[in-house]
Amino acid sequence: MSAPSAGLTRRAVLTGLAGTGLLALAGCDVAPPATLDVGCGEDGGSYLEFGRLLAEAAQRSGRLRLRPLVTEGSVENLSLLDADRIALALSLADSAAGSPTSDLVAVGRVYQNYLQCVVRADSGIRTLGDLSGRVVSLGAPGSGAAATARRVLAAAGLLAVPDGPVVVERLLGEAATQLRTGAIDALFWSGGVPTPQIAALSGTTALRVLDTTTVLPRLREQYPEAYIATAIPAGVYGGEEPVATIGIANLLLARSSLNDDAVAALVDILIDDARALVPPDAAGVQYLTPASLIDTVPVPLHPAAARRYRERYG
Structure with missing residues (x-):
């Protein structure tokens, strides 16, 4: 397994996104988008494939950068998220239900495993x-x-x-x-x-x-x-x-303290780039639709995600 890169701690992510989320101090140039580490899965598996497609879509948006990490999957991702070593995690819903993280929230339900x-x-x-x-x-x-x-x-x-x-x-x-x-x-x-x-x-x-x-x-x-x-x-x-x-169900998870602007950007990517997030050879059910994205039981939506879905879908 590739060890998670030193990357940004959750505090560093929050600091980098503070204020407007993407702007440097007043009077300075626009800062580069924040980089968020995403716990994905094994080489050759669906989690890593989705994580890479999501990272490509984020790069096209110009609003944030995602770094997909090779891991062993849901259980390890949840452990890394709990330890603040990553900002986002892909996880099976049943694994997420047993997570010890008290402030675990979802950005969206993304596809069916x-x-x-x-x-x-x-x-x-x-x-x-x-x-x-x-x-x-x-x-x-x-x-x-x-x-x-x-x-x-x-x-x-x-x-x-x-x-x-x-x-x-x-x-x-x-x-x-x-x-x-x-x-x-x-x-x-x-x-x-x-x-x-x-x-x-x-x-x-x-x-x-x-x-x-x-x-x-x-x-x-x-x-x-x-x-x-x-x-x-x-x-x-x-x-x-x-x-x-x-x-x-497979969920895209975070902690509730993840910056609201980053969460809103992720929601927009899931909505606007839905077709690009589906692997070309996929034969199964995808959840990148309005009704499915918000159905993240047993994990509640991040408040900023819920707000952005309401803004986008009414």
Whole structure:
């Protein structure tokens, strides 16, 4: 994982944006836009791809600069945000619900993540129950995918039992390689579809995506509003039919003290550059619409974001 750059602390960000947010002292020239570090995700994953597109859109706007960081995902991003080491974080909504940060707020709900449990087509694994006794990668240690996967396996009654799966934590690239070679039997991943690294694997290895919605009723009892039923479209990873799976909202998060001008600029980018923020090969659901952007349950909107959405949408 790339360590977050020294960058700007939250206090430095707030100082740099003080007053008008983008102006230097009276009588001086306009200061360059502030730079905000954004905790994203792994190389080859949806978080980092979205973060880079968002940074490009911010640069075009001229109102602020974003620096997307490679991380292990939601859990690490939330930890970095709590420690004031980054100004913005991408996170799964279920991971955000468990964040210890008391002033956690959202700038917007940006797209839907698809929980993907991927196996080799020739493995004989067709259901979650078939993972018993198999080696299963949950995801990177600091990822939201790993946290969600543990919940799914627990809901399926597969954890803490003698014949349960052998769980390991792997970065996506390593997990994809090990699935191809047979070193692991299944991998969990949460992201947009198609995920490039899994799509690349499907070009050389026949894959099957498992239906995870069999545990959705139990998950909803334990974690209301965190999960929905969705489907991975036909054709993704070579599948001939849609595959039912669990959907989880992805949120762009900050702390409530993030400068109002920066938040308003981010909202404008999410609205005005929505089409440019969708990867060209994306097949899944995007949330860059008025009704979806503001629906950030279980995290409240940053007050400046709520105000800017009202100004833009009435």
